Amino acid sequence: MLAWEVRRPGPIETEPLEAVTREIPEPGPGEILIRVRACGVCRTDLHVTEGDLPPRRPHVTPGHEIVGEVVRQGHRFAAGDRVGVAWLRSTCGLCAYCRRGAENLCPSSTYTGWDADGGYAEYAVAPEAYLYPLPGDRSGAEVAPLLCAGIIGYRALRRAALPPGGRLGIWGFGGSAHLAAQIALAEGAAVHVFTRAKAARELALDLGAASAQDSFDPSPEPLDSAIVFAPAGELVPAALRRLDRGGTLAVAGIHLTDVPALNYQDDLFQERRLLSVTSNTRADGEEFLRLADRLRLKVTVTPYALEEADRALADLAGDRVNGAAVLVPGAGG
Template sequence: MLALRLHAPAPVERAPLRIEEVPAPTPEPGGIRLAVRACGLCHTDLHIVEGELLPPRRPLVPGHQVVGIVDALGPDVCGLCHTDLHIVEGELLPPRRPLVPGHQVVGIVDALGPDVRRFRVGDRVGAAWLHQTCGACPACRHGTENLCPEARFTGFHVDGGYAALMTVPAAFAYPLPAAIPDATAAPLLCAGIIGYRALRVAGVRPGERLGLFGFGASAHLALQMARAWGCEVLVFTRAPAHLELARTLGAAWAGSADEPPLAPLDRAVLFAPAGALVPAALRRLRPGGTLAIAAVYLDRVPEFDYALLYGERVVRSVTASTRRDGEELLELAAAIPLRPEVETFPLTAANEALAALKASRLRAAGVLIP
């Protein structure tokens, strides 16, 4: 089968992902194989590819926003994510290489492992960042499986959706509503899920004033969710295309974080991997407000005066997601409905697509199509 594999992290402009023919994976007991139909691009992929997040093995196939038909589970579509970019460029160092990135995967089940009862061959399912957990630790027992110390992640610990086929445990795959097209479903599996969890971690309540710092795939979906809850949403970004999209989607205000203060925010979410925005966001929070940091990788946070925290302001990190987050997000996506802005690329153009993501040339979400 065709796969794009990372052997060594490097700046994405050097095209570190290699197009290779590799053996098709076989689903393990309890697993399924997807024929990939779409895989989303993610900033996490970028961090891994560029070496900011180092995967546990190499070469690795990135991609963790996968939609596919159960083939054994072969992805059909894979979303582009900043995590993929961080993996490719070595900002996130994966624990194995070669590695296939990609963790927003839509596919068709084309093969079943032993003991699989949840899916049938031909089902369309999604695979996301959370690949597997131990199920026995305190975090797993108490509903916070995203904090499991043995958690394994798609396109990081195991090969992801930048390939024709991939495998996933059936218990960690999502049935997908037929009404959501492949390319639209892929970004929901990471950008959507993380956006939803970030709003929950920030404690957003209906009618509050919310600030979003950074505006890409996840933030443009979070804005739609918050607007559906009656929130006033302010977007802090610089790219003209992102400013235009934010206003089109109903942002009450959109502009640079350097602009003069507006009315204080009740909640804020930082999506951009820019540590300098942490004090910038805190300056705009009211006393008692919460800032949620939804970046898997964040560069250095500059020193700031304690006065920015004083007044019981709270800073919380967002760490991965749970299966419940995914299930609730997919229900919410159908109910609102969420409308991801998507730009598609052929799978073989993954290096170029990640470069566009890095340079903020994508209007919102990027998706790879095999």
């Protein structure tokens, strides 16, 4: 089968991703073989490929937004079932975090496309207990971005503690943000988007955002909640200063450049809160996928053939993707 692997992590200009031919993988205990129908391209794949995240498996195949078809009967799923594979691949189930419903904090957790091969390939294996059933009539390409971008955006939104009818600021408006924004809008929030990308500002307004401006522009009104999706630490003080008293800022990314020195009075006092978002639990995923289906979230997708994974990732690095990039095996040659 065709698969992509991270030959040597480094800047995307050094072409760290390489297309190789591999045997179709054999499922291990508790795992199941999946034929990949679509795999979303997430910023985390870029962090794995460029080495911002330390390598955990040499020559790993990235990709953790997999929509696929079960090839052979398992315990939970039958051949032909449509399933989703997401970032959280496994947890220990025994530690204090797992036991209190915070499996996203499990120190022994593993991740798809980082600890184990992911979906930039024609086939993938994954533990059955961590798969999401994906009924419904939407195309694989439309569903794939929901599996990480969507789930993480949802968790970030909940962590940002947006009050009903509240005012939400969003910094960075790619795959994750455009989904979280739709949920906030459906719940009656006023959404203000801050991004340097002009196409993203237009998309934000099309979806119903109250305003869209450049990253460091003033906010039309003080914010109850804010989410920083862009991996840029300098946005943190900017977002904090646009919060109202008692407001909450959630940083959604797994990687962020250094946050500049904060000024306690200007940035944090008046009980503003700054917190991070770490992965997700399976409960977050199940909740979000139900909501996405019920609200018929609009997923803006830019499809690429599997053969074009390197170009898709370079486009993401260069802010040239509107909405979410998705690899579709069989769409190329």
